Amino acid sequence: MNPAARALRLSYQVIKDPWTNLKRKYLPFPELNQSIDINLKHAIMWLHMTHKVTNYRGSAAAFRYSKGWEPAYPETTGYIAKSLFEYSDFSSQKKYFDEAIAMCDWLIEIQKKDGGINEGSIKDRSRKPSVIFNTGMVMLGWIEAYKRTNDMKYMKALTKAGDFLEEIRKDDRLWLKHCYQNILHTYHSRVAWAILELHSLSQKQGYLDTALDIYSWVLSQQKENGYFENCCFEKDYRTCNTHGIAYTLRGLLEGYKILHDNRYLESVIKTSEVLMRKFEIKKFLQTSYNEKWKPIVDTECLTGIAQHSFIWFKIYELTDDIRYLNAGLDATDLLCYLQNINSRSKDIRGAISGSHPIWGIYAPFQYPNWATKFFVDALMLRLKITKDLEERLP
Amino acid sequence: MNIVIFSRYPRFDKLAWKERTLRDLTAMGVKPVALIYGNTSLFDSFKWGMKTYGFKGTLKKIMGNNGNEMDIESKMFSRRISKVAKELQIPVFYVRDHNSKKCIKILNKMQPDLILLWGTGIIRKRILDIPKIGTLNSHYAILPKIRGMDVTKWAILMGQETGITIHFVSPGVDMGDILHLQKFQIEKGDSLQSIRLKCQENTSSAFTKVILKIKEIKHKPIRQDKDDGKQYFVMNHYLEKILIKKLENL
Numbered sequence: 001m002n003p004a005a006r007a008l009r010l011s012y013q014v015i016k017d018p019w020t021n022l023k024r025k026y027l028p029f030p031e032l033n034q035s036i037d038i039n040l041k042h043a044i045m046w047l048h049m050t051h052k053v054t055n056y057r058g059s060a061a062a063f064r065y066s067k068g069w070e071p072a073y074p075e076t077t078g079y080i081a082k083s084l085f086e087y088s089d090f091s092s093q094k095k096y097f098d099e100a101i102a103m104c105d106w107l108i109e110i111q112k113k114d115g116g117i118n119e120g121s122i123k124d125r126s127r128k129p130s131v132i133f134n135t136g137m138v139m140l141g142w143i144e145a146y147k148r149t150n151d152m153k154y155m156k157a158l159t160k161a162g163d164f165l166e167e168i169r170k171d172d173r174l175w176l177k178h179c180y181q182n183i184l185h186t187y188h189s190r191v192a193w194a195i196l197e198l199h200s201l202s203q204k205q206g207y208l209d210t211a212l213d214i215y216s217w218v219l220s221q222q223k224e225n226g227y228f229e230n231c232c233f234e235k236d237y238r239t240c241n242t243h244g245i246a247y248t249l250r251g252l253l254e255g256y257k258i259l260h261d262n263r264y265l266e267s268v269i270k271t272s273e274v275l276m277r278k279f280e281i282k283k284f285l286q287t288s289y290n291e292k293w294k295p296i297v298d299t300e301c302l303t304g305i306a307q308h309s310f311i312w313f314k315i316y317e318l319t320d321d322i323r324y325l326n327a328g329l330d331a332t333d334l335l336c337y338l339q340n341i342n343s344r345s346k347d348i349r350g351a352i353s354g355s356h357p358i359w360g361i362y363a364p365f366q367y368p369n370w371a372t373k374f375f376v377d378a379l380m381l382r383l384k385i386t387k388d389l390e391e392r393l394p
Numbered sequence: 395m396n397i398v399i400f401s402r403y404p405r406f407d408k409l410a411w412k413e414r415t416l417r418d419l420t421a422m423g424v425k426p427v428a429l430i431y432g433n434t435s436l437f438d439s440f441k442w443g444m445k446t447y448g449f450k451g452t453l454k455k456i457m458g459n460n461g462n463e464m465d466i467e468s469k470m471f472s473r474r475i476s477k478v479a480k481e482l483q484i485p486v487f488y489v490r491d492h493n494s495k496k497c498i499k500i501l502n503k504m505q506p507d508l509i510l511l512w513g514t515g516i517i518r519k520r521i522l523d524i525p526k527i528g529t530l531n532s533h534y535a536i537l538p539k540i541r542g543m544d545v546t547k548w549a550i551l552m553g554q555e556t557g558i559t560i561h562f563v564s565p566g567v568d569m570g571d572i573l574h575l576q577k578f579q580i581e582k583g584d585s586l587q588s589i590r591l592k593c594q595e596n597t598s599s600a601f602t603k604v605i606l607k608i609k610e611i612k613h614k615p616i617r618q619d620k621d622d623g624k625q626y627f628v629m630n631h632y633l634e635k636i637l638i639k640k641l642e643n644l
Contacts, residue, residue, distance in 0.1 A: 026444050031631045280627035321624070322552060322633075329630040386632065393639060 001068065001347045009345065010065040010358070010365065017357030020338070029283065032336055039336045040379040042350030043372050044087055044096070047080060049346055050369045051099060057106050061121055062354075063347050064366040071121040074110055076370045077103050078117075078138030083376050085144045090380050097148070104145040107138050108157045115164030119180060132175045135161050136191030143197045155201070162198045165191065166206045174217060184230045187244050189218045189251025196258050215255050218248060219267055226271035227291050239296050241288040241362060242304025245271060246374075249311050256318075265318065272315055275308055276327045283330060287355065287362050299360030302338065302352050305331050306374035313381045325385065332382050335375055395609050397426040398506040398525070400492050400514045401475065402433040403442055410472040411594035412512055418602045420482050424609060427504050429479045432492040432514060470591050493518040501525075508608065510601065511563060519565050527608060528570075529563040532597040534590075536575055537561055538622035541568035544629040546593055547586065551629075551637045556580055556589070558596045560604045562615060567625050571615035573607075576600045582644045586637075 001009065032039075050059040050069075058072025059080045084100035087093075112118060116130020117138045139161050146154035168178055179185060192214040199207035221229045228248055231240040249268045256264035274293055279285040285305055286295035309331035316325040338356055343349040352371040354363025363371070397419065401407050419425060433442065443452030472478070476486050489497045492514055501509075501524045509529040511517065522529050535545035537559040540552075549556050557577035562570035576596045580589060607613040629637070 026441060028445060028448050029631075277625070277627075322548075323624060323626055326627060326630050326633060329632050333630065389636065393636065393643075 001345050003068075005345070006065050006068065009343075009348070013065075013353075013358045017359075021357065024283070029330075029333065030337070032333060034341075036332070036336065036379055036383060039339055039341060040376065040383070042341045043339065043352070043376045043379065044084075044350075046346075046348075046350035046367075046372055047084070047369065047376065048099065049350075050080075050372075051103065056099075056102055058110075058122055059103065059369050062363070062366045062368040063351065065358075066365060069347070071123045072106075073121050073369065074107060074117050074125075075134035075137045076368075076373065078107060078134075078141035080369060080373045081107075081141035082144045083373050083380075085148060086380060087376065090383075100141070101145060101149070104141050104154065107141060108153060111138075111157055111160065115160035115162075116178075117161070130164065130178065131180050132165065132178050132188060132191055133180055133185065135165060136188070136194040139194040139198065140190075143194065143201070146201065158198055159202065162195060162202070162204070162207055165195060166210050169210060169213075173213070181234055183232075183234075185233070185244070186218045186221050186228045186231045187247035187251065188214055189248050189255065191251070192218070193251045193254040193258075196255060200258065211255070215252070215264065218252065219263060222267055222270065223291065225291075225293065226274045227289070227293060228271070229291075239288040239290050242275065242285055242301050242308060243362065245275070246304050246307030246311060250307065253311060253314055268311065269315060269319070272308070272311060272324070276312060276324060279305075279308070279331060280323075280327050283334065285331075287360060297361045299362070300356045301354070301360070301362035302335060302356055303354060303362065303368065303371040303374055306335055306352065306371060306378050309335070310374065310378040310381055313378065313385055317385065328378070328382060328385075332375075332378050335378070339375070395424050395508065395605075396504060396506045397424060397508045397510060397605070398428045398430060398501065398504055399426050399510045399512055400430055400432065400517070401512040402431060402492075402514055403439045404431045404434055404474065404476050404488070405436075405439045406443065407431070407475045407513075408471045408473060409475070409594060410470055411598040412475045413472045413478045415598045415601050416475070416478055416482055416484065418598070419605065420484075422602060422606065424605055425482065426479075426484050426510075427506065428485050428487055428500065429476070430487045430489060430492065430497060430500060431476065432489055432497070434488040434490065438490075470587075470594065491515075493521055497521065498524070508605070517563060522563060522565070530560055530573070530601070530604065531563045531568075531570075532601065533559040533561060533568055534593040534597075535559065536577065537568060537572055538618035539624075540626055541623050542625040543627055545626060546589055547629045547634065547637055548626045550580060550589070551633060551640065558593055558600060560597075560600050561618075566620070568623075569618060569620065571617050573613055573615055574600050574604045580641070580644065584641060584644070586641070 053060050053069045054072040059077040061070035061073035063069055081100040081103040084096045088096035112130045114130050117134040118125045119128040119131040139158055142154045142158050174184055192211040195207045196211040228240060231244045231248055233244055249271060252264045253268050285300060287299055287301040288296045309328045312324040312328040339352055340348055341350060348367055351367035352375045354366050354368050354371055358365055479486050487500050506525045507527045509525045511531040535549045536555050536557050540548050555577055559572055560574040561572045564570035578592050578596060
C-alpha cells in the first residue's frame, strides 16, 4: 500500500470502528457469516505475508498506517514459528512447516554471541543488548523445531540461550539488569516455560531450578483479587494490560502442564475468573486495569483478547468448566467479526489490529504480527475443541 | 400484606404469566398495592428491543404482532400488563430507574412488605432495604448451582435438573435465601420456547404458593453459600445450536 492508499484506508477505518462499536452496543451480536476456517486461513495468509515482505528473513513486526511494513522482529518471529509448526500439523500443509523452519534458521543466524536475542527489531541488533523475554520467546520456536527435526543446530542454539539465561542469574536472581526497561515483569513466566521445556529435552538441573525460581517469584506477585504486581511493560506504569496479564497466565498454564503443580493452575483461574466475568458481562474487555480491576481506558487490546480466549479454552479443557468455553467462543467470535477479511489490500487482509478502535492505546494504527499470531492459536484450539464436542454428540 | 411489583419496558410487557399471577393474587386477597415500571422511555424500550430482537424484531414487537401464528407464543403473550393492572385497580407508576429517588418516594408511601421482581435490572441495596419482609425473584433454574443468565439453557446443556427457584434478592447475583424450588421435566418435542413457557407457568404458580406461605408465616428460607454454584452468562450461538440439537435428539 502506498502512502496515499494507507491514508485513505485509515480514514475509512477511523469511521468504521466507532460504527462497529455502536452496532455492538445496540444490536444483538451477529452470527458469523462464514466458517471459522476461513478466518483462520486469512490470518495464516497474513502471517505468511509478514514473512514474505522481509524476503523471508523473519516476520515483520507490524504493518503500520504511518510507515507501512516494519522490519523483522526476532522475539515474535520465535513464537510465530511455533504457531506455523502447529498450523502445519493442523492443516497437513508442509509449506508452513518449511516456513517455520526458515524462521528458526534465520533466528540462529541472528543469535548474539552471548546466546541471547536483542531487544527490539532486527535493525536494533548491533546497538541493543540481549534481553530475557525476547530470548525466551525465540527459544519456544527452536524447541518446536528441535522436537520435530532432531536437528542438533537447534539444540545448540537452545543450550546457548538457556546457558545465557542461567548464567546471568548468578548475580542477578530476577534478571533485573537484562529486563526490558530494567524493570521486573511477571510475564517472564513465559521465559520460565521455555526454560522448563528445554529442561525436558536436556535434563539439565540448572534449567529446572531457574524455571522454578522464576515461577515462584511470579506467584508471589499475585494479589488476593487475582491482580499481578509488576505486570506492566513500561517504567512508572501502575496498571496491568490484558496482553501482559495473558503472557503471565500462559506461562503459568504451560508450567502447570509440565509440572502438574496445582498452585499454577489455581493462580491462572483466579485471574481468569475476574477477566472472564468482565468480558462476558459486556462482551468487551478494556486494555488495562488498576490494582482494583478498574479499567483505565475504554479501548480494547485485541491481542490481549486473543490471548485470553486461548487461555479460557485451555481452562475449559483442563477443568471442564463450560463457562470458559463460552467465553472463548464469544471472544473468538468478536475477533472474527473485527478481522478484516474483505480488504483488497494484502497488507491488512486477515490481520488483527493492535487496538479497537484503531486509535486505541495499545499498538495504535497498526496490525502487529503477534496479535494475529495469538488469534491463530486461539482459532486452532477452538476448532479442535468444537470438533471434539461435535463428535461426542449423539 | 402490601405487595409492590417491579417490571420494566411497559411497551413490551405482555407476558401471560404476569396477568395470571396478578389475577391469582387479587383472588387470594393479596392484591398488589402498586406496579412500578422502570425503563419507561421510548428510547429505553427501543434500545432494549434492538439489543434483544434486532431492528425488525423490535418493530414487530412494537406493532403488537407477538407471533400468534405460533401456538406457544399465543400462550406466552397476552395484553399489556399495565392495562390488566388498571383493570384490576392496581395503581401503575412509571419511573426512569427502579433505583431512583422517585421510586424510593413511591415505595416509602406504599410501605411494602414484599417487592416482587418481574424482570428488572440490578436493584441497589437502598431499595432492597425498604420492604419489611424482603424482595422476591423467580430464577429459571435450580439454585444454588446455576446462577446468572440463560440459566435454563445452561441447565439443559449440562444435563442438570430443570425448574425454577423463588428466592429472596440480596446484593450478590442470585445469592439470596431460597424459598421454593419447583422442578419440571424436559420432554421429547420440547423446544427452547416451550421450555421457557414451562418456566413462566411454574413461576406464576410458585409465586402465589410462596406469597401464601409468607402471609401465613410458614416460609422457611434456605441460606445459600457463594461456593455452592457458579455464575453463567449469555450462551454463545454455537453452544445454543448444540443445545437445540440435544433437544431434537431427546
